[in-house]
Amino acid sequence: MEKSIKDISLDFTVAIPTYNGLERLPKVLDQLLMQTGLEQITWEIIIIDNNSSDKTFELIRTYQASHNTDFQIKYFLEKKQGIPFARHRAVSEASGEFIAFIDDDNVPATDWVTAAYNFGKEHPEAGAWSGQIHGEYEVKPPQDFKKIQSFLAIREYGSPTHLFDPDNLRLPPGAGLVVRKQAWCESVPAKPNLRGKLPGLFVQGDDYEALLYIHKAGWKILYNPAMHINHQIPHWRFERDYLLTLARGCGLCVFQLRLINAKYWEKPIILIKTLLGNLRRVLQHFMKNKNYLSNDITLRFEMQFYLASMMSPFYCLKCWINSFYLKN
Structure with a gap:
């Protein structure tokens, strides 16, 4: 500083x-x-x-x-x-x-x-x-x-x-x-x-x-x-592409954010909860709203957020790998 x-x-x-x-x-x-x-x-x-x-x-x-x-x-x-x-x-x-x-x-x-x-x-x-x-x-x-x-x-x-x-x-x-x-x-x-x-x-x-x-x-x-x-x-902030991109961006950071205040032994638990918890949300959301997803942007937004949250550990791993290669 x-x-x-x-x-x-x-x-x-x-x-x-x-x-x-x-x-x-x-x-x-x-x-x-x-x-x-x-x-x-x-x-x-x-x-x-x-x-x-x-x-x-x-x-x-x-x-x-x-x-x-x-x-x-x-x-x-x-x-x-x-x-x-x-x-x-x-x-x-x-x-x-x-x-x-x-x-x-x-x-x-x-x-x-x-x-x-x-x-x-x-x-x-x-x-x-x-x-x-x-x-x-x-x-x-x-x-x-x-x-x-x-x-x-x-x-x-x-x-x-x-x-x-x-x-x-x-x-x-x-x-x-x-x-x-x-x-x-x-x-x-x-x-x-x-x-x-x-x-x-x-x-x-x-x-x-x-x-x-x-x-x-x-x-x-x-x-x-x-x-x-x-x-x-x-x-333009209500346009479909912007909203879905925003939902994805908000989801991809979830795992990294949860690690900030986590103890070392908690990290594997956070990984499992992030993957399985969001998989459950994706399946529940799909089963409840499958007939409306194609036309309802709010429902599409929620689905994109759940999917990106589920994928956030893999995005975090990608960031770590990129950072490692940049340092070396």
Whole structure:
């Protein structure tokens, strides 16, 4: 980690990783400039440009030159492609005690920063926390979309505060996530195993990987219902090919994620449970829905996720073999 927790000089950092976000960023930045209740909070906004080919840099220069507030908007270029690298860069550059990750299609409520900051102060045991993420859809979602909406980072859990369940991979997405810088710097390895969405590679799990390390270090991961974000969902995210690719990517990371906090003797058990448990889910899903699978994209999504989860140990083995040959 290029920076340590000793570099904390502000209360709060909003970090926005972006790739070709010229069209999306203004709505997010304008909403952040309208945040309320921050008179006693020192904060900053940092943009992590992950190799954009559009005019993202010029856009940020315009905001830097025109905004007249008592906080800074900073810009950094991260050349290593992939959102895990962008988030690691954000942590290394952030000066806030708390660091909030907002994607360039996340529009926070005007009290989002205040709600996030106050929650962190009230819960010193929390290494990370997240709130409600609501969908704003360009087109109508498919039938029974609520069954799979969490895969598109839509999370609406109601009003009670509660603990997430890392042991069963029930965790919040990276979008709208707030972390305690101390927890991240002391827990999360600088080199991620899961690299996120890249050209030709759509394996997910990068959001969960960091959270599992934070959990392993003894920090709690909490849900704060007072934090609200609207997630902008364009029409193409409901196209068949995108959804099935997403389902596959979410499934292929399952075995690797379950190994992070596993003891050595537990790993063979996790292997067997991953293979047989998901085989059972595949067979049950097919027998129950075989007459509808060809026409129902939500059912197809679930089937693809179960199949990819079943295959995730073999994908993990492939990654280990590739890594071995690259080192040698």
